[in-house]
Amino acid sequence: MDILKYTAVELGRKIKDKELTAVEATQAVLDRIDSVENTVHAYVTVDREGALKKAAQIQKKIENGELTGPLAGVPVAIKDNMCTEGMLTTCSSKILYNFVPTFTAEAVKNLEAAGAVIIGKTNMDEFAMGSTTETSAYGVTRNPWNPDHVPGGSSGGSCAAVAAGECFYALGSDTGGSIRQPSSFCGVTGIKPTYGTVSRYGLIAYGSSLDQIGPVAKDVTDCATILEIIASHDLKDSTSVERETNFTDALVDDVKGMRIGIPRDYLGEGLDSEVKEAILSAAKVLEAKGAIVEEFDLSLVEYAIPAYYVIASAEASSNLSRFDGVKYGYRSEDYEGLHNMYKKSRSEGFGPEVKRRIMLGSFVLSSGYYDAYYLKALRTKALIKKAFDEAFAKYDVILGPAAPYTAPKLGESLSDPIQMYLGDIYTISVNLAGLPGMTVPCGMDSKGLPIGLQLIGDCFKENNIIRAGYTFEQSREMVMPNMKGVE
Numbered sequence: 136m137d138i139l140k141y142t143a144v145e146l147g148r149k150i151k152d153k154e155l156t157a158v159e160a161t162q163a164v165l166d167r168i169d170s171v172e173n174t175v176h177a178y179v180t181v182d183r184e185g186a187l188k189k190a191a192q193i194q195k196k197i198e199n200g201e202l203t204g205p206l207a208g209v210p211v212a213i214k215d216n217m218c219t220e221g222m223l224t225t226c227s228s229k230i231l232y233n234f235v236p237t238f239t240a241e242a243v244k245n246l247e248a249a250g251a252v253i254i255g256k257t258n259m260d261e262f263a264m265g266s267t268t269e270t271s272a273y274g275v276t277r278n279p280w281n282p283d284h285v286p287g288g289s290s291g292g293s294c295a296a297v298a299a300g301e302c303f304y305a306l307g308s309d310t311g312g313s314i315r316q317p318s319s320f321c322g323v324t325g326i327k328p329t330y331g332t333v334s335r336y337g338l339i340a341y342g343s344s345l346d347q348i349g350p351v352a353k354d355v356t357d358c359a360t361i362l363e364i365i366a367s368h369d370l371k372d373s374t375s376v377e378r379e380t381n382f383t384d385a386l387v388d389d390v391k392g393m394r395i396g397i398p399r400d401y402l403g404e405g406l407d408s409e410v411k412e413a414i415l416s417a418a419k420v421l422e423a424k425g426a427i428v429e430e431f432d433l434s435l436v437e438y439a440i441p442a443y444y445v446i447a448s449a450e451a452s453s454n455l456s457r458f459d460g461v462k463y464g465y466r467s468e469d470y471e472g473l474h475n476m477y478k479k480s481r482s483e484g485f486g487p488e489v490k491r492r493i494m495l496g497s498f499v500l501s502s503g504y505y506d507a508y509y510l511k512a513l514r515t516k517a518l519i520k521k522a523f524d525e526a527f528a529k530y531d532v533i534l535g536p537a538a539p540y541t542a543p544k545l546g547e548s549l550s551d552p553i554q555m556y557l558g559d560i561y562t563i564s565v566n567l568a569g570l571p572g573m574t575v576p577c578g579m580d581s582k583g584l585p586i587g588l589q590l591i592g593d594c595f596k597e598n599n600i601i602r603a604g605y606t607f608e609q610s611r612e613m614v615m616p617n618m619k620g621v622e
Contacts, residue, residue: 218238220236257295284542312561314327332366336372343450363382388605395429428534446509452492542585574590
C-alpha cells in the first residue's frame, strides 16, 4: 500500500511495528510535495533538511523505546500563525516576512514531545482574516479536488495539505470556522475544541476570545488522537482550562439514544440544495443507527455574523497594533520621523482585508460608537450562548452544514467581501459560544467537490461529537473520486 494512503494513526502503528520508518514516511511526504506543490501551494515554508534530520532522531528514540505514542514519527504540517522556534512564522503577511520566533507554541511543543516530525508551515489567509486562503501575501492555495476552486480558509493550507497527501495531519486555528469550513471544502476532518482546551500560547492572535487551535486529518480517529496530545492545561495561557482529555474513548460505533437536533434556521434560504440533501442524508444514517433526530428552532442565527465581525475586528485592531515596524517584522525603507514610520510600515505591510478589519475594529471601539456597536455585540454574544444552552438541554449534538455551498471558484469571493462573510453563517456561532465543533465529509456535489457535515457539542462535550462523527464515518459508503490536477 502507498505510504501516503495511511491515516496518521495507521502510519504510527506501522512505524511502531517496524514495517516502516519515520524517515521513509517523511521522504514520501517530501516527494509528494515536490510533485504537487506547484499546483496546490499549501505551504509557505518547507523544512526539508530539518524534517529528515528530525525523523532520523525520532526513529532512534522509537527503536530505543523512548517514544511509544500513537503518532511518533508521523509527519505533520503547522499553520503559519503558530510560533516555531528557529522556523519562519509569517501569518502569510508581508509585515512578518522575516520573523523567526525564539520560542514554540505550546500545542506544537506537545506534538514534538509525542514524536511528531514537522514538515513546514502552511499557507493561510493573512492573519487568519478570510475564508478562502486568497488574502495570503504569498499567493493563493488551490483546492486539491479542483485547482480552479478555493480550499476555504483561513486554514486552507493545512486542509489542502492533508487532502493532497502533503502531510498526514496538520494543525489549524479556528476563530469563526477556519478549521471546519476548509475541512468541508477539502473533504477532510477537522475539530475546533471547546475554548480553553488547547493552549493559545504561541498562537499569533486574531480574536483572542474566539481563537482555538485544533487538528485537521483524514478521519475522526486521527483527530481525536491528535486532540488528546495537544490539549493541555498551560499556565502561560490565562484562558487555558484543566480538564480530562480522554477523546479517544469516544471512538465507539454507537449512537443509540443520542439526541440530535437540526436547526431549521440552518436549512433555509441560502443553503445549496445539494448540500442540504447530503446533510439530511447523513442525519438519516445516524437515525438508522439509533439516534433520535428532530428539527428545532435555534434563535438569533441572523445576528451571529454582525456580532462576530464587530467583536473579532475589535480584538484584531488591538492585537495587531504591536506590528509597527519597530521591534521586528517589516519596516518601510522610506519614512520621515517615528509616526510616519508607523504609518508607512503598516500601510505597506498589511493587505487590504487586514486593513479593512483593523479599521472596522478601531471604529467600533472609538468614543461614541463603543456602546452602540461593541457592547451591543457582546450582549448578542451572551444571548447566542444562552440559545445554545437551551438547545443542549434537549439535545446531545446539533447537526448541520459546515458551509452553505461547496468550494467557490478562485476570485469569486474576494470580489464581494460581504458575501464571503456570509459564508461563515453556520460556523461563527460556535466560536461566539465557545463550543466544540467538528466537520466530517458526507458527500460530493455534481461538480465533484466535497460536502462537509458539521457536528456541534456542548462545552467540554467533544466526546459526543466524536462518537457521532465516528459512527457516521463507519456507516458511510462514499467513494471519493480522483482529484483533478494533483494525481
